[in-house]
Amino acid sequence: MLAYVVRRLLLMIPTFLGILVINFAVMRLQGFTLAEQMKVESGKGSEGVASERKVQGASKNVENYIDRFRRAGNDLPALINTRGFWTKADVVSTLQVAAPAHGVRSNSGSRAEKQLWLAGHFAVEPLYQVLADDALKELHPAAATAFALCAYASVDPGNVRELSSVELNRIQSLNETLRNNRFDSIADPAYAAKRKVLMSVYEDPLNRTAFAHSKGKAWKALFVETGFTDLMVKLFTGRLYSETHKEYAFTLIGERWYISFGLNFLSIIIAWGISIPLGIRSARRVGTLEDRATTNSLFLLWSLPSFFVGTLLLHHLCTDTSHGAALFPNRGLSSDDSMWYSTPAYLLDLLWHATLPLIVLCYGSFTSLSRYMRGNLLDQLNADYTRTARAKGASEDAVIYGHAVKNSMLTMITLGAGLLSELFGGFVIVESIFSIQGLGTLLLDAARQQDAPLIMASTVISVGLLLVGILVADLLYAVVDPRIRSKYG
Amino acid sequence: MVEPALNAPETASAKPGSTATLEAASPMRLALLRLARTGGARFGIAVLALLLLLGTYAPFISSEVAYVWHDEHGWRYPLFTDLFNRWSYTKRHDLLFNVLALEAPFLVVACLVLGRRMKIGRLIAWSSAIVILSWIACMLPLRKQGDDWRSFWDKRAQAHATIQDYQALPPDTHAWAVFPPIPHRFDATYVGAVLAAPLDRNQETGHRFWLGTDTGGKDVLSQMLFGARISLTIGFVASGLSLLIGTLIGGVSGYFGGWVDMILQRIVEIMMCFPTFLLILTVVAMLDRDIFKIMMVIGLTGWAGTARLVRGEFLAQSVRDYVAAGESMGLSRWRIMFRHILPNALTPLIITATFGIAGAVLSESGLSFLGLGDPTAPSWGGLLEQGRENIRYGWLIYAPGLAVFLLVTALNLLGNGLREALDPKSTT
Numbered sequence: 001m002l003a004y005v006v007r008r009l010l011l012m013i014p015t016f017l018g019i020l021v022i023n024f025a026v027m028r029l030q031g032f033t034l035a036e037q038m039k040v041e042s043g044k045g046s047e048g049v050a051s052e053r054k055v056q057g058a059s060k061n062v063e064n065y066i067d068r069f070r071r072a073g074n075d076l077p078a079l080i081n082t083r084g085f086w087t088k089a090d091v092v093s094t095l096q097v098a099a100p101a102h103g104v105r106s107n108s109g110s111r112a113e114k115q116l117w118l119a120g121h122f123a124v125e126p127l128y129q130v131l132a133d134d135a136l137k138e139l140h141p142a143a144a145t146a147f148a149l150c151a152y153a154s155v156d157p158g159n160v161r162e163l164s165s166v167e168l169n170r171i172q173s174l175n176e177t178l179r180n181n182r183f184d185s186i187a188d189p190a191y192a193a194k195r196k197v198l199m200s201v202y203e204d205p206l207n208r209t210a211f212a213h214s215k216g217k218a219w220k221a222l223f224v225e226t227g228f229t230d231l232m233v234k235l236f237t238g239r240l241y242s243e244t245h246k247e248y249a250f251t252l253i254g255e256r257w258y259i260s261f262g263l264n265f266l267s268i269i270i271a272w273g274i275s276i277p278l279g280i281r282s283a284r285r286v287g288t289l290e291d292r293a294t295t296n297s298l299f300l301l302w303s304l305p306s307f308f309v310g311t312l313l314l315h316h317l318c319t320d321t322s323h324g325a326a327l328f329p330n331r332g333l334s335s336d337d338s339m340w341y342s343t344p345a346y347l348l349d350l351l352w353h354a355t356l357p358l359i360v361l362c363y364g365s366f367t368s369l370s371r372y373m374r375g376n377l378l379d380q381l382n383a384d385y386t387r388t389a390r391a392k393g394a395s396e397d398a399v400i401y402g403h404a405v406k407n408s409m410l411t412m413i414t415l416g417a418g419l420l421s422e423l424f425g426g427f428v429i430v431e432s433i434f435s436i437q438g439l440g441t442l443l444l445d446a447a448r449q450q451d452a453p454l455i456m457a458s459t460v461i462s463v464g465l466l467l468v469g470i471l472v473a474d475l476l477y478a479v480v481d482p483r484i485r486s487k488y489g
Numbered sequence: 490m491v492e493p494a495l496n497a498p499e500t501a502s503a504k505p506g507s508t509a510t511l512e513a514a515s516p517m518r519l520a521l522l523r524l525a526r527t528g529g530a531r532f533g534i535a536v537l538a539l540l541l542l543l544g545t546y547a548p549f550i551s552s553e554v555a556y557v558w559h560d561e562h563g564w565r566y567p568l569f570t571d572l573f574n575r576w577s578y579t580k581r582h583d584l585l586f587n588v589l590a591l592e593a594p595f596l597v598v599a600c601l602v603l604g605r606r607m608k609i610g611r612l613i614a615w616s617s618a619i620v621i622l623s624w625i626a627c628m629l630p631l632r633k634q635g636d637d638w639r640s641f642w643d644k645r646a647q648a649h650a651t652i653q654d655y656q657a658l659p660p661d662t663h664a665w666a667v668f669p670p671i672p673h674r675f676d677a678t679y680v681g682a683v684l685a686a687p688l689d690r691n692q693e694t695g696h697r698f699w700l701g702t703d704t705g706g707k708d709v710l711s712q713m714l715f716g717a718r719i720s721l722t723i724g725f726v727a728s729g730l731s732l733l734i735g736t737l738i739g740g741v742s743g744y745f746g747g748w749v750d751m752i753l754q755r756i757v758e759i760m761m762c763f764p765t766f767l768l769i770l771t772v773v774a775m776l777d778r779d780i781f782k783i784m785m786v787i788g789l790t791g792w793a794g795t796a797r798l799v800r801g802e803f804l805a806q807s808v809r810d811y812v813a814a815g816e817s818m819g820l821s822r823w824r825i826m827f828r829h830i831l832p833n834a835l836t837p838l839i840i841t842a843t844f845g846i847a848g849a850v851l852s853e854s855g856l857s858f859l860g861l862g863d864p865t866a867p868s869w870g871g872l873l874e875q876g877r878e879n880i881r882y883g884w885l886i887y888a889p890g891l892a893v894f895l896l897v898t899a900l901n902l903l904g905n906g907l908r909e910a911l912d913p914k915s916t917t
Contacts, residue, residue, distance in 0.1 A: 018759035022768070029775040299905070303898040305851055307858045307870070308890035311877050315886050330880070425766025425855075432859055433877060443767070444859055447774030455771050462767060470762070 001478065004488040008474045012467055019463050020235075024078075024228055027452050031074035034065060035114065060179070063152055066117065070154045071243070072452045073230040075118040081226045083122035084218025091116070091126040091143075092136065099142035113142070117149040122221070124151050124211040128202040131195060140195065141185050147198055148178040151211065156241070170206070177201060235460065240453035242446070249457035252442060259333065260427050260438035261465055263354065267361035268416075268423065268469075275366045276412070279373025280405060286378060295371070302367035306426055310360040310433035317356065329353050331435035357434045361426055365419055372415055376408035383407075410481055417473035424466050523910035530906025536899035544717035545590045548572060551671040551711040553651040560664035567650035568669070573627065575644040577674075580780065580866060582722045583715070584642050585624045592620055652694050672696050673708035675715040675867050682706045687884050701884040703875050709888055712867035716889070719868050720896060723784050723853040728845035730788025732838065735795025736831070742796065743803025744826050754800075760793035769852055773861050780863040787852050795841055802834035836911045843904035847897045854893050869893050 069075040077083070098113035116123060127147040130136050136143075153171045160168070178201065181194040188194070202211055223229065234240050240249040278298075282291045318330035329335065333353045338346055380386060381404050389399045431440035439458055446454035478484045524530050543550070548568065554577075558565040571577050572587040596616045603612060630638035652672040658664055672694060673679070679702065681692045687701040687709075700709040742753040772786045806812065807830065815825045856862050857870025858877070869889040876885030 014755060015759050015762050018755070019763055022759065022763060023771070026768075026771050026775055029772065033775060033777060299901070300898065303847075303894060303901050305854065305890070305893050305897065307855055307873060307877075308886075308894060311873060311880070311886050311890065314877070314880050315883060319880055421762060421764045424764035425770075428766070428770065429855055429859065443770070447770055447859075447861060450774060452775070455774060459767055459771055463763060466762070466764065 001485065001488055004478055004484060005475065008471055012471065016464070016467060020232070020460065021228075023456055023459055024231055027072060027231065027456055028074060028078060028227065030072055030450065030452050031069065033450075034068055034072075034074065062117065062149060063175075063179075066149060066152065067154045069118055070120070071156060071241070073227045073234070075120060076225060076227040076230055078227045080223065081122075081221045083119055084213065084221040084225075086119075086122060086126050088126045088129040088133075091123060091130060092139065095130065095139045095142050095146070098146075099139060113146070116146045119150055121150065121211050122213075124202060125213045128199060128211075131199055137186055140191075141183055144182050144195065144198055148182045151201060151207070152178055174201065174207070231456065234453070235456065240457045242451050242454040242457075244446070244449045244451045245454070249454045252454065253439065253458055253461050256438050256442055257461060257465070259436060260431065260440055260462075263357060263361060263430075263436070263438065264423065264427055264465075266354070267358050268365075268420070270358060271362040271365040271369060272416070274362075275369035276373050278366070279370035280377060280400070282370065282374045283377035283381065284400065286374075295374075298367040298370060301363055304363075306360050306364055307429050307433065309363070310356075310430060313356050313360065314433060328356050333357075333436055357430050357436060360430050360433070361423070364426065365423060368419065369412070369415070373408065373412060376411050377404055380404035380408050406480075410477065413473055413477045413480060417470045420466055420469045420473070424462060520910045524906050527906040527909060529902035530910070533899040533901075533903030533906065536895055537903065540717050540896060540899075541721060543714055544721055545586050545593060547675075547711075547714035547718060548578075548587065548669075549590065550669055551673060551675065551708070551714050552669050553653065553672055553674050553677065555650045555652070555655065555666035555668050558650045558655075558664070558666040560662065565650065570645075573642050574647075575642055576647065578642075581628070582718060582780065584627060585620070585722070586718050588624045588627060589620050592623065596620070652696075656694060671699065671708065671711055673698070673711045675711040676707065676865075678706040679708070680706065684879065684882055700888050701882070703872060703885060704879060707867075709872065709884060712872060713869065713888055713892055715867045716869040716872070716892070717896075719780065719866055720850050720853065720893070723780075723787065724846035724850045724896075724900070726784045727787035727791070727849035727853075728842055730785065731791040731845060731849075732795055732842050734789070735792035736799050736838065738792065739796035739799025740803050740826050740831065743800035744807050744822070744830065746804075746807075750800075753796075757793050757796050757800075760790070761797070765790055765793075766852060766855065769856065770859070770861065773856060778861065778863050780866045783853060783856060783863060787849050791845060791848060791852075795838070795845070798837050798841055799834060802837060803830055806830045806833050840904055840908045840911065843900055843907055847900035847904070850893065850896055850900070854889075 066075065094112050094116050098109050098116060124147065127143050127150060130139055130143045131147060152175055155163070155168070155171060163171075177197060181197045183191050183194050185191075201207060238248060238250045241247075242249045242252060245252055278294060282294050285291045313328075314330055317327045320326050329352065333350060334346070335341075335349050335353075338349050341349060377400075381400070383404075386399055386404055389403050394402070427438070428440035428444055430436070431438045432444055435441070439462060443455065443458040443462070445451075446458060478488075548571070549556075552568060552571070554568045554571045556566065556568050558567055569591075572591070573584070578584055578587060596619065600612045600616065627641045630640050632639050632641055632643075650666065652668050655664070655666050655668070673691070673696070679691055679693065682689070682698065682702045683706045684704060685698050685702040685706075687699060689698050689701065690696065691698060698708050698710070700713065703709055703712070738753055738757070742750045742757075768790045769786055772790070773783055776782050776786070803826070811829060812825060815829055820829075853862065854868065854870030854873070857868040858874045860874055862868050862871055864871075869892050872885055872889040873893075876882060876889070879885060
């Protein structure tokens with residue numbers, strides 16, 4: 001039995017990894033959206049002669065975008081980071097695409113420029129070398145902007161409490177210096193002075209450890225400093241930080257996961273408890289009016305979208321009318337003053353609140369479950385062993401409940417695991433309709449505000465719960481099926 | 490070898506009772522006969538056809554612009570030019586339906602004339618090709634205006650032939666015009682008509698809002714008609730896309746077997762395990778909300794079931810003799826897979842595709858209901874979301890909810906009917 005459990009657990013690892021990869025890919029999508037926004041908002045940053053203030057405003061904008069990229073881990077390359085191997089020549093060729101000496105900048109030019117801006121500390125040393133080289137004067141304005149943005153240090157709100165105030169001040173003054181010493185052309189009267197200041201940033205021994213290249217750092221960055229590892233490290237150390245809630249994602253989830261879990265668990269039990277007897281009843285009276293009526297009404301129920309049913313229930317049962325007060329509460333899982341209730345009253349209150357959400361959650365799976373139960377049981381009732389059981393004189397109840405139902409439960413459990421994942425989309429809708437502060441509403445708010453870390457964390461947790469559910473189904477299967485028990489000893 | 494599904498002559502479905510067709514019946518013809526006898530499937534087809542008709546002719550039913558306008562300058566037909574005005578119809582799928590609305594009568598006549606001589610599959614293929622090509626042509630710069638080339642679907646000045654213009658005319662002008670039965674635009678906000686109840690009158694024009702208005706003062710019935718376009722497009726495009734991907738992956742996996750199969754099956758398993766709606770939700774959250782992107786996302790995430798099904802069919806078919814015969818004749822693998830095996834595995838595919846359309850429609854309305862749909866498109870789910878926000882206003886709940894329910898029921902009934910007709914062995 002233990003071997004069976006271990007085997008099941010091991011089989012889940014690739015699935016879980018695959019889900020992490022899909023999630024990661026989805027997170028990367030945000031990079032494209034951000035890049036689009038950046039194009040719109042920073043369009044004027046490096047063209048023409050802009051006033052000092054305008055340049056500063058634009059640079060602040062760009063810095064905000066770079067912050068957002070960095071926090072989502074979208075500034076790093078997805079899987080392999082070769083930025084550590086960049087030389088001066090590489091950066092010069094990028095700069096030549098980004099800021100051609102004569103003529104108009106192309107689309108690919110602005111893309112190259114943005115790529116350079118996002119390169120972070122990897123590009124600082126080669127950019128310093130460009131700035132130090134008098135022969136490359138043409139490229140200096142673009143290099144200065146890129147230098148300032150690459151050396152710009154984001155203060156991650158997730159880590160800010162771990163920084164000392166001295167360190168924080170240093171970072172802020174560094175950012176200030178970088179921001180004030182960009183120049184748009186070599187004609188700038190302060191060109192020489194600004195260039196010197198920028199170069200001194202790199203030469204400062206305090207910064208040098210962070211910026212200087214070395215072979216070891218480059219090789220380490222190749223696989224370690226990538227978007228994927230970054231996200232995985234944040235995920236597994238619990239450092240995914242939600243900016244909209246100003247809190248670590250797992251703290252938020254920890255406050256809420258059991259609400260969704262409890263609702264889903266209860267609704268699965270209710271769905272099974274209702275639909276299996278229904279299926280058995282239909283199969284016993286196959287072909288009768290009752291059977292057909294059940295099948296057809298369940299079919300209609302199946303086609304009813306849960307968001308429609310939920311809203312309807314809310315409209316009819318949860319609003320006060322002229323006839324009287326509402327039958328059911330319209331939001332949440334407990335009354336406002338429920339903390340003063342005695343335990344039985346509290347439980348009753350909870351039940352009162354949870355009735356409608358549970359109905360909406362579980363009615364959708366009645367149809368498929370009872371239909372499969374019916375079909376399965378019919379198959380079993382036509383099987384040879386049933387005939388044998390009848391021939392030896394067993395009562396009809398004994399044949400059905402002692403033999404046929406037992407055997408069809410095997411298939412039902414396998415199906416149940418598959419149905420779990422369908423059920424799992426539903427809780428977002430139900431929680432949103434009834435304003436239940438669970439994982440679903442958390443995920444939905446995160447989705448509406450494009451809060452990538454929170455989305456990542458809550459999908460991973462939801463899928464993790466789902467995998468646990470599937471594991472439980474597998475275990476149940478082993479309990480019911482003696483073949484598995486004997487195979488694994 | 491069994492003929493491809495669509496090659497069954499039209500007569501099979503046209504004359505369900507005649508014995509003459511029964512005698513020379515191919516399996517596909519028999520199946521269509523069975524389908525036509527199922528009440529549920531008939532109902533499903535009728536509802537789908539009705540929704541398609543209403544969606545296609547939505548601008549003719551609900552628009553502020555006149556069909557005909559006659560005054561001292563002569564006759565004008567502003568509604569027809571308005572169909573190609575990009576100010577009025579900003580979305581590409583609207584243009585597609587507008588093109589379809591203009592071409593459908595001719596295509597139907599042509600199909601009726603040619604129906605005896607051509608196979609119905611050919612006719613459908615040709616008609617859709619014509620509609621899609623003319624749709625694309627409308628978006629290409631083919632019209633010369635001054636010095637630059639513009640597309641037919643273009644931003645033009647408004648026609649000055651709306652119902653407001655008509656009513657603002659001084660009483661002594663000799664002009665008359667015919668307007669659509671609902672002279673309201675689906676995206677126009679009417680002053681003083683926020684959350685007007687059904688049958689209330691528009692203060693400006695005096696015409697009724699048959700299904701009331703929403704929180705923005707837009708006509709609900711009008712939005713419902715144009716919402717049908719969105720639901721139908723989403724359903725067909727998204728499920729077509731997932732069908733395509735699922736067939737490719739499942740086919741390759743089932744026919745090639747070996748390590749290709751193993752890797753693809755792991756991917757399919759992961760996709761099966763991931764709750765589809767959660768995946769769609771997260772992807773849509775990361776993109777900007779455009780109806781075509783939502784379609785793509787729904788299509789790209791829903792192929793796992795199809796892939797598994799197709800794989801099973803291909804596995805079963807690939808040991809058949811005709812496949813061995815094809816291989817011995819030196820046919821290429823792709824030819825064997827998609828010209829010979831696929832037509833034999835088409836039955837379960839058609840059934841899942843029907844249910845897939847229903848799933849896609851539900852996903853899209855669910856997304857819009859959660860406020861993650863395209864805010865500029867009049868989706869049924871979006872209306873229902875307003876109903877959720879303003880829970881006392883029943884018409885914002887019943888109208889879109891029943892529409893989604895009707896469409897989904899129709900598709901499910903059709904799928905059920907198809908299953909019974911095409912796969913007589915199945916008992917459940």
